[in-house]
Amino acid sequence: MEVTPDRRALLKTIGLGAAGVASVSLLTSCTGGVAAQSSSAQPSPSLLPAPPGQIEPLLDHAKVTSALDQLDGLVNDSMEKTGLPGMAVAVVYQDEVVYSKGFGVREVGKPDKIGPDTVFKLASVSKPLASTVVAGVVGRKLIQWTDPVIKYDTGFALKDDYVTKNASFADLLSHRSGLKTASGDLLEDLGFDRTYILGHINQEPLDTFRASYNYSNFGYTAGGEAAAKAMKMSWEDLADAVLFKPLGMSASSYRNADYEKASDKAIIHVPVGNKQWAAKYHRDADSEAPAGGASSTIRDLAQWLRLQLGGGTYESRPVIDPAALQETHVPQSISGPASAPAARSRFYGLGWNVSYDDQARVQLGHSGAFNLGTATSVAMLPGEQLAIVALTNGRPQGIPEAITAGFLDAVQHGKPTVDWLSFTADVFHKLDESEKPKVDYTKAPANPAPAKSNENYTGTYDNPYYGPLVVLDSDGKLAMKMGPADNPTTFPLTHFDGDTFSFESIGENANGLAGALFAASKDGTSPSVTLDFYDRTGLGTFTRAS
Incomplete structure (x- = not known):
């Protein structure tokens, strides 16, 4: 099925700064490969009628089961075509973990297999985890989403005094503070810590406050840090107390040291040739922990997805205030204005990309990626009580996005209607090409002027x-x-x-x-x-x- 230039432009939002950003829901809701489902489709009889203003569920167990039966094939095909070392995938449906499986190996050249308890670096999938944590603080009435963060972190500062005094948790977690994409990221690459970086982003130029969208890892991190200060805790301890411990997510952490000491962990890889990969780098994201420093397993993340789909309730226990959590799912910024009268705009909530499909259902998603060797993706259809997460130990090439998009496509249409792996690979390839340096220093002038002493x-x-x-x-x-x-x-x-x-x-x-x-x-x-x-x-x- 034809993919129009407008749709290709839309999917360029998949790609990656230091921790990366994307919504896999964009892949299923905003491309020509997904046909509209008949309005005569009947909801599962086991589900109660939707409240006024809410879309009736269109899926049932048969459709989900059929798509689940295709998941092994989608994963194996993507790994065979790319040589990706390893992947883990989990699916949650109506509060049950209906799929949880690992594929491939933790490290190239070694026999250890990936399983449901293998720890992966999450990159920017850390963000929706982090907004869940901050929602927990909001639910405790210690902060409000609209509170200026400087009220709790007196050291917070951006280049403009007005923005410094007024930037709220919602502003920072929805990327509308004006802080530009990649602000602080190069400091992180040099090895500076969180304190140094957050203390120097006030030198970064700003875009228009609350009227611009710029994906910012360290703006997001500043919001998380302020929430932790409101609780008089470190960010890492806050995540443990509010989210990981209540859900029994014992393998999850925002500390790189915890990932490093895990005996069952996926080592990060980069491509080194045709379907060849190598473990060449280490990636310590402690400095941007709320934005990109989490590590976890699909077993743990499935519990978090149960919490998300349960509106803050987990195994009949309230864990996160439902109103505070729901706010994270609501559009806060326009991440991509519609490019034509009939096109859809794209939105960012608080740690989630937010979009709407052909049946007007809310779709939530996020991808994460480290160019040094990690790619991840999570997608949810909250109204259908359905979610999928895919984690990989390879540099971003669109592979986890292809799995999550292909699964949601198969759920709705019986089988994928697009070759998602080829489609997403093309998008990521173009992103890589766009990031090449303006000057090619590998090609020296034929007659270079001499240097001085x-x-x-x-x-x-x-x-x-x-x-x-x-x-x-x-x-x-x-x-x-x-x-x-x-x-x-x-x-x-x-x-x-x-x-x-x-x-x-x-x-x-x-x-x-x-x-x-x-x-x-x-x-x-x-x-x-x-x-x-x-x-x-x-x-x-x-x-x-x-």
């Missing part, structure tokens, strides 16, 4: 955002050192052209070689250097101090 460039350069940069001469070769004082990163410099050198970018946002552009000198020493990779929001110029 090393003494022209060496010295210490100051930057209020990134901290000091030291350019040094090591056995006749230049290098630069930057990052936390107790653990800086050294970047070898390679001459490119004139006063420009190249270096290898690092971290979650790395995209190959970047440039160090030294300003021309008048007295034999360069007065400043601009690092183009770190200058995305105009903060990448370092001024000579010595």
